[in-house]
Amino acid sequence: MAQKEISSAVIERLPRYYRYLDELLEEGVERISSAELSRRMQVTASQIRQDLNHFGGFGQQGYGYNVQSLYKEIGKILGLDRAQNMVIIGGGRLGQALANYVRFEKRGFRVIGIFDRNPDLVGNRVRQCEIQYVGQLEQFLRTHEVEIAALTIPRDEAEEVARLLVNNGIHALWNFAHVDLDLLLPENIVIENVHLSESLMKLSCKLNKDRWLSEE
Amino acid sequence: MAQKEISSAVIERLPRYYRYLDELLEEGVERISSAELSRRMQVTASQIRQDLNHFGGFGQQGYGYNVQSLYKEIGKILGLDRAQNMVIIGGGRLGQALANYVRFEKRGFRVIGIFDRNPDLVGNRVRQCEIQYVGQLEQFLRTHEVEIAALTIPRDEAEEVARLLVNNGIHALWNFAHVDLDLLLPENIVIENVHLSESLMKLSCKLNKDRWLSEE
DNA sequence: TAGATTGTTAATCGATTAACAATC
């Protein structure tokens, strides 16, 4: 329990390292130095070494890092070394897009249920999954082991559903609704937000920067 | 041209301010102090004042901020005070989800074209938009004023399409493909990435933290 | 062994918070 807390800045970067290592693997590269990886990824070699060392000495002096084993280690840190079941609440196009995304499975994420409150959507199939009525969610959670719930529903419905999920043992929410669920739920719940409209606004902000910069 | 560069940390926070101000407007709140907003948003009042002052003195001593006018000002900074045309490349479920998202229109974003290379999708309608064959994209860009392109296509196709877009005058890319387009394109192109699988990995990382924390 | 490259400590840089004078 040495609990040396890892900053979220570091965690943010891990998936990107993982992606580049994956590419290196595909290219058949066996070993890589922080300097070479630095060149590819456009981050400093220092940062790479610093980041990785939070989790252990994965490298070897004079050699660098073994691509295969580093890939595996980061995978472990990301929790990709085991299967994790996921449900999707909201069977609209976004929910379907997630359910349909093949790559997730490769990473150990299994969509085992999709739920919606709209009767018109219930019964539709997305890959191997049939959209179920949201009223059956609680019963489903009691009889299945679910780690993660994705919320692809409107913001007004998100809080209520989130509470139901949490009350039934879900610890991780992938939140696409425009609410700050972290302010509404117990602290121990892990939340990752994807706020698409805010992302688009950021893009627009950067694009329009010149307009207000010249004003001042 | 005083070009006092604004840090991306600040820009990251603007859409959230905007969202909270929107809520306050709906609640009919007329004015708000940084202290009160601080309580609601769970950030320091100091940060709020600091952030806003990058763009000008929107507040008034002894009074606070006028919700309506601050909302409008931030909207301007985010580029929401005018219409911006957008095309979506990739007519799959994710592309359709974006095209279908009503809220964007409220913010001035207009989806005026969706393109796909899959003939089965071509001709399908999403709201007022018909999916067109991607071969017609270049011609379309010549005859329409487009500010933003969303890329909801597989990573292998992203680079080529991005180049075509850039060569035809697009300056802003909303990138859902798992490539770092910024490393492949000219520096002046504005890019906002939404890497869904990396977002999911982050969630998983936080959820599985305990496993590797106890090991050390 | 000599060369290369890590792990780790120290220095720098930037962002966040605190404090307070200015002012509505």
Next chain:
DNA sequence: TAGATTGTTAATCGATTAACAATC
């Protein structure tokens, strides 16, 4: 005017980068 709250400067904190000794 007195009270409240901003705008802004100064202090603190944390994250990034540089440097180098340890070591494969």
